Amino acid sequence: MPIDSQIDVILKAQKILLSTHRNSDGDGIGSLAALYGALKNLNKQVWFAPVDEVPKRYSYMLENVDTCLNPDEIKPDLLIILDTNQGELCNPLYKNCISQNCKVLFIDHHVDDSKPHPLVFRIVKLEAASTGEIVFDVIKKMNVPMNDFIAAALYSSLTFDTQAFKLVKNSSRSHFIAGELAGYKINTEGIQRALFAHWTPDKMLFLSELIHSAKYMSNNSIVGLTVSLKQLEKYKLEGDDVNDIVDMFTLIPTVKFAYFIRQASDSEYKISFRSAGYDYAYKVAIKLGGGGHKSSSGTWLKADGFTMLEEKIKTELRLIKLLD
Known part of the structure; x- marks a missing residue:
């Protein structure tokens, strides 16, 4: 029309x-x-x-x-x-x-x-x-x-x-x-x-913890990040305060795909996907009921924990040949 x-x-x-x-x-x-x-x-x-x-x-x-x-x-x-x-x-x-x-x-x-x-x-x-x-x-x-x-x-x-x-x-x-x-x-x-300009000392400390807990896969071409409600409470952060952090990891030259799973409630999670120069983010998001841009997408899912969600993401990554 x-x-x-x-x-x-x-x-x-x-x-x-x-x-x-x-x-x-x-x-x-x-x-x-x-x-x-x-x-x-x-x-x-x-x-x-x-x-x-x-x-x-x-x-x-x-x-x-x-x-x-x-x-x-x-x-x-x-x-x-x-x-x-x-x-x-x-x-x-x-x-x-x-x-x-x-x-x-x-x-x-x-x-x-x-x-x-x-x-x-x-x-x-x-x-x-x-x-x-x-x-x-x-x-x-x-x-x-x-x-x-x-x-x-x-x-x-x-x-x-x-x-x-x-x-x-x-x-x-x-x-x-x-x-x-x-x-x-x-x-x-x-x-x-x-x-x-909404960084705080607490957010910097949170970033330090996230850097140490990041999971790198497939020769550092994939990075996975998770954050729980307890972590947000520990560092006095809201969900919106940390939504931008995943973008920083795509600045690593070897990273083609990054995911960031943030716990929003006891059983609901917001998942953000980023891909550097590729449409992998959108491909994975759409398969998991979400959407967005080709290189910046996301979805909301219910689950009992991070492990179940990470397995779902890895399954989709295998289908597009990003993960062995």
């Missing part, structure tokens, strides 16, 4: 909920806040409906965003979900909206393997380095003028998902958009620090 058709879905709606995936990140929150500002400028009734608690480091983007904690009271015309095309990552919000015959629009830049649904619309651009890039285009298509609030949110989105413009999918587009946004009154250095 052409993008103009999806834009028309947005323009026809009056009461709109915005959301992003659980365990939200800077791209999801930044693109959401930018779209919120644009829709407000169109005199829409719009709210952010979180599916879980937003990590503190992204709160600066939500200072002027109205939040709805009881979406059933709103009875929206449209739910827009950003930075994922998997409705289950936004449940029960997604499921409830569908059951109430509310239209849902996904705006995302991840591989889309979903089945069609009469109430579901999608704007998916795999070539985009962030969801913020797509929202930038959506805002332009809606003829909403840029302002400082929208520019700061979009710049945050781009900065986060490209890791400060290091991962731009061999395209100049992220830099082009950032250059336009930087012309507004935004604190680019402040945004960088808000997103990335």
Whole structure:
């Protein structure tokens, strides 16, 4: 479906909920806040409906965003979900909206393997380095003028998902958009620090422990990392505080694939996959019920412990010939 058709879905709606995936990140929150500002400028009734608690480091983007904690009271015309095309990552919000015959629009830049649904619309651009890039285009298509609030949110989105413009999918587009946004009154250095300068002495000690416990396999081409709730509590860390650590291990020249299993509750685990220059991360994630980028993907699984999960990952690695 052409993008103009999806834009028309947005323009026809009056009461709109915005959301992003659980365990939200800077791209999801930044693109959401930018779209919120644009829709407000169109005199829409719009709210952010979180599916879980937003990590503190992204709160600066939500200072002027109205939040709805009881979406059933709103009875929206449209739910827009950003930075994922998997409705289950936004449940029960997604499921409830569908059951109430509310239209849902996904705006995302991840591989889309979903089945069609009469109430579901999608704007998916795999070539985009962030969801913020797509929202930038959506805002332009809606003829909403840029302002400082929208520019700061979009710049945050781009900065986060490209890791400060290091991962731009061999395209100049992220830099082009950032250059336009930087012309507004935004604190680019402040945004960088808000997103990335959250290391503490406790996190450094945690990293030291993780380095010593890392498991290297297949001539150091694979590295496996695990972290328990007890470890997070020991070092006074939240889940979002450690999500970025796995990326550091892909800087080892021999590493082709890294996995990071983080315990989220007694029986649920968030697993992040990274691959350096290959699509192994996505291949493993999709087999385990997840998704994401070709080189940066993940999934959520229930299990009795790390051993079961690591065996599942190793099975998939053997199938793609990464592990003997």
